[in-house]
Amino acid sequence: MLKKTQEVSFISFKRDKHDKKLRKSVFLKLNKMAHLFLTSNWFFLYDVIFELFFAITALIVSVYSFKVYKLSNQNQPKLFGIAFLSFSISYFIQSILNYLIISEKAQIISNIGILNSLGLFSHIFFFIIGLTTLAYMVLKIRSKQTYILLLSSSLLSFLIIANKLYWFYAFSSLLLIFISIYYFLNFTKNKKPKSFIIFLAFLFLLFGHIHFIFSVNHLLYYIIGHFLELLAYILILINLTLVLKNGKKKK
Amino acid sequence: MVRKRNKLQIIYDILKVIKGKNGKIKPTHILYKSNLSYSMMEEYLGELISKKFIIEIKEKQSKTYSLTEKGIKYLDEYKFIIEFSDSFGLIEE
Numbered sequence: 001m002l003k004k005t006q007e008v009s010f011i012s013f014k015r016d017k018h019d020k021k022l023r024k025s026v027f028l029k030l031n032k033m034a035h036l037f038l039t040s041n042w043f044f045l046y047d048v049i050f051e052l053f054f055a056i057t058a059l060i061v062s063v064y065s066f067k068v069y070k071l072s073n074q075n076q077p078k079l080f081g082i083a084f085l086s087f088s089i090s091y092f093i094q095s096i097l098n099y100l101i102i103s104e105k106a107q108i109i110s111n112i113g114i115l116n117s118l119g120l121f122s123h124i125f126f127f128i129i130g131l132t133t134l135a136y137m138v139l140k141i142r143s144k145q146t147y148i149l150l151l152s153s154s155l156l157s158f159l160i161i162a163n164k165l166y167w168f169y170a171f172s173s174l175l176l177i178f179i180s181i182y183y184f185l186n187f188t189k190n191k192k193p194k195s196f197i198i199f200l201a202f203l204f205l206l207f208g209h210i211h212f213i214f215s216v217n218h219l220l221y222y223i224i225g226h227f228l229e230l231l232a233y234i235l236i237l238i239n240l241t242l243v244l245k246n247g248k249k250k251k
Numbered sequence: 252m253v254r255k256r257n258k259l260q261i262i263y264d265i266l267k268v269i270k271g272k273n274g275k276i277k278p279t280h281i282l283y284k285s286n287l288s289y290s291m292m293e294e295y296l297g298e299l300i301s302k303k304f305i306i307e308i309k310e311k312q313s314k315t316y317s318l319t320e321k322g323i324k325y326l327d328e329y330k331f332i333i334e335f336s337d338s339f340g341l342i343e344e
Contacts (some may be wrong), residue, residue, distance in 0.1 A: 064335060065335075068331075068336060071325055071331075072325065073302040074336070076343055137341075192338070194338035198339060239339070243334045243338050246330070246334050247330050247334040
């Protein structure tokens with residue numbers, strides 16, 4: 001929702017600056033924005049729930065990654081944990097701010113556009129940190145300088161690029177292609193069902209982000225993108241459940 | 252064909268060898284039991300000491316290695332570590 005209303009909210013607020021009646025109800029404004037930006041009212045709440053689910057799943061994965069790091073002292077689980085913690089923060093921010101926008105609480109916020117943009121930028125910022133960390137992890141390069149270079153160049157291009165939304169979806173898709181290839185190779189090497197599940201999860205994340213590229217102009221792609229992302233996180237959760245079950249069983 | 256051991260498995264094998272000898276072992280025994288070259292063993296022992304999985308005890312003319320609490324915990328939780336790392340593609344060669 002943030003993505004679709006980012007520019008609109010600014011425009012509509014400027015246009016309706018003196019429209020006191022409309023300002024009284026944030027929901028009316030959201031309705032108006034929805035029609036203007038092809039977003040759908042019925043999806044607003046699902047959007048918040050979906051993002052909350054993604055955030056919680058990513059947080060659980062990151063907690064277990066850090067646990068594995070603490071036990072094994074290996075670099076890979078640490079990087080994986082950082083990546084999923086960043087995803088979690090990114091989704092939490094988006095979910096909370098989206099909730100504030102659609103709820104009555106948004107009435108106390110004088111400029112909904114600022115809130116909207118803040119949510120969008122924070123989401124992109126943390127998501128890019130997560131994906132860059134994950135890409136660095138799959139490249140298996142042991143150099144802090146390389147990591148800093150990757151991270152700073154990603155964040156710098158995000159800060160200076162004019163069309164941040166298109167850039168974000170295109171750039172994240174590119175990184176997800178790299179990550180998906182890594183997990184595909186991991187599966188061909190392991191030939192284990194769990195490796196296949198995690199490969200599928202990243203493939204769904206990739207397809208989801210590709211759909212988001214088209215979603216800037218079409219609502220349907222935005223919704224499909226969310227459902228693909230939902231599938232990806234369900235698969236990650238299934239994988240984690242299997243890991244915990246097997247990890248306990250074989251002790 | 253025997254599959255090449257990954258880093259987590261080699262660490263497990265070394266720690267298991269130490270535990271098998273009542274938690275105290277000479278490097279020659281580790282070399283013999285862990286199936287590693289001398290240089291590889293030295294490298295792994297150095298890493299395990301720096302990560303506080305084992306401690307080196309110097310005695311007169313010889314030295315022995317002992318497990319720490321962290322090392323014991325690694326052995327206890329090994330199945331979970333390997334399951335998680337394997338399925339999420341976190342294993343280093």
